[in-house]
Amino acid sequence: MDGRPLLFLDSGIGGIPYCLDFSLANPGEPVVYAADRLHFPYGKRGKDDLVSIVLSLMGRLVPLVDPKLVIVACNTASVSALDGLREAFPGLPFVGTVPAVKPAAAGSKKRKIGVLGTERTVEGEYLAGLIRTYGNGCDVTALAAPDLVEFVEHRYTGSGAEERRNAVLPWVRRFRDAGVDALVLGCTHFLFLRDEFRREAAPGITVYDSVSGVSGRAAALFDERDLRAGVPPGAGKKPGLLVITGAEAPESSWLRWADYLGFRLALLEDM
Ligand code: DGL
Numbered sequence: 001m002d003g004r005p006l007l008f009l010d011s012g013i014g015g016i017p018y019c020l021d022f023s024l025a026n027p028g029e030p031v032v033y034a035a036d037r038l039h040f041p042y043g044k045r046g047k048d049d050l051v052s053i054v055l056s057l058m059g060r061l062v063p064l065v066d067p068k069l070v071i072v073a074c075n076t077a078s079v080s081a082l083d084g085l086r087e088a089f090p091g092l093p094f095v096g097t098v099p100a101v102k103p104a105a106a107g108s109k110k111r112k113i114g115v116l117g118t119e120r121t122v123e124g125e126y127l128a129g130l131i132r133t134y135g136n137g138c139d140v141t142a143l144a145a146p147d148l149v150e151f152v153e154h155r156y157t158g159s160g161a162e163e164r165r166n167a168v169l170p171w172v173r174r175f176r177d178a179g180v181d182a183l184v185l186g187c188t189h190f191l192f193l194r195d196e197f198r199r200e201a202a203p204g205i206t207v208y209d210s211v212s213g214v215s216g217r218a219a220a221l222f223d224e225r226d227l228r229a230g231v232p233p234g235a236g237k238k239p240g241l242l243v244i245t246g247a248e249a250p251e252s253s254w255l256r257w258a259d260y261l262g263f264r265l266a267l268l269e270d271m
Helices: 016-025 047-065 075-088 101-107 119-123 125-134 146-155 161-177 188-201 211-224 252-261
Strands: 006-010 031-035 069-072 094-096 112-117 139-144 182-185 206-208 241-244 264-267
Touching: 006 016, 006 047, 016 031, 016 069, 016 188, 016 211, 016 252, 031 047, 047 075, 047 241, 069 075, 069 211, 075 094, 075 119, 075 125, 094 211, 101 112, 101 125, 101 182, 101 206, 112 119, 112 161, 119 125, 119 139, 139 161, 146 161, 146 188, 161 188, 182 188, 188 206, 241 252, 252 264
Parallel strands: 006 031, 006 069, 031 241, 069 094, 112 139, 112 182, 182 206, 241 264
Antiparallel strands: none
């Protein structure tokens, strides 16, 4: 048993759906969520830049948080820096979040799949490798949607149904025009729009994501390595912690997220 927290990392709010999914299935597990808003958006950065940002952030967080496992709840950071993280922190298990190419390629009858991600993810070597290994010979249309990342990060809260629908529609249209019947949400921010994607993509296009795969992988590692906190049901758990980088004072949008999650908000600089 291990009462240390599980650490989630993203450039912003993208990892929150992953954090909620995991926490729902594993109540009693203490959680820290780190949002590197100072370096948002990750998707516009080159690989070397991103590797050094993520490694140095982890170098600050690990001694402060002492996590038992890290979920890199960001495709962009995972495809760029996962190897570097594992090398730099041997003994600390990392679960990455990468586009769900394998199930999408297995499920595609037309053998045409789409991947929607950030520039860094869709142009990077990691996705090309995933497609070679798990693409099942499918044609892959990979598109970058930086505007959609910005929409989720800055305008999702408070947006109306019509606005959300209009945000996903042009992307669904492009994939439909490309003839795909399987669409991978390859950026964690897009999980906030999963219902909209599913609605607009039906009929004909099935939407895939990595949420349950990531939670399942983390839970399996918990069991393999005896990492569960072992809090008895109903005993209550430590409140989570939401850490943000680069802010001089708690910002109202992040205070609202902390409130929504029931987490305490901390500025990395003050920890
Ligand atoms: N949420 C991140 C991902 O899954 C990236 C967003 C960004 O560009 O910072 O790729």
